[in-house]
Amino acid sequence: DAGVIQSPRHEVTEMGQEVTLRCKPISGHDYLFWYRQTMMRGLELLIYFNNNVPIDDSGMPEDRFSAKMPNASFSTLKIQPSEPRDSAVYFCASRATADLGNQPQHFGDGTRLSIL
């Protein structure tokens, strides 16, 4: 089975530009999570969806960040305008509903974002 698929794997862009990160969750999974990983702050949950509906976006750092999930097989995380401090590895993860507390999250390989 295909895992969580993220694109692009690497993105380098200049500050001020719009950045769009993409994620395809595992088929049948109805939870989708966006994380950011940096050396300074570790792994941070930005937002998560259940059945395509955003449930908790309290981790989104500011209004420059937005996330959408138009259908069960696709989600985007957008940064506009981007800033150098947004440089990080962004991970998407998905999970199935059954047995809520015990189901593991499955992570994609991440997008390494560098804002110059």
Add this chain to the structure above:
Amino acid sequence: GDSVTQMEGPVTLSEEAFLTINCTYTATGYPSLFWYVQYPGEGLQLLLKATKADDKGSNKGFEATYRKETTSFHLEKGSVQVSDSAVYFCALSDHGNTDKLIFGTGTRLQVFP
């Protein structure tokens, strides 16, 4: 709120040495506990899990026992290999909201031949 504390890294070992990575947690109720591993350039992968007190999770020679009395979930392996070099994350499911995982800061393991 719920939290996870891991030992600082890096942990540096020779091949075939015994490994312990400490993890303690603070939580209300009875969370599920997990260890994830992250190899260079990859996402996190579930290594093992335990869902209730005294459960032992195990996988690929790694083990961890859910200790409620000491609120710990230490990761152990009897004989590490170079291929075990990675970052290891302890995590718990938030009892108040089991949708989310709360991760520790990660511990880097370096194994040398």
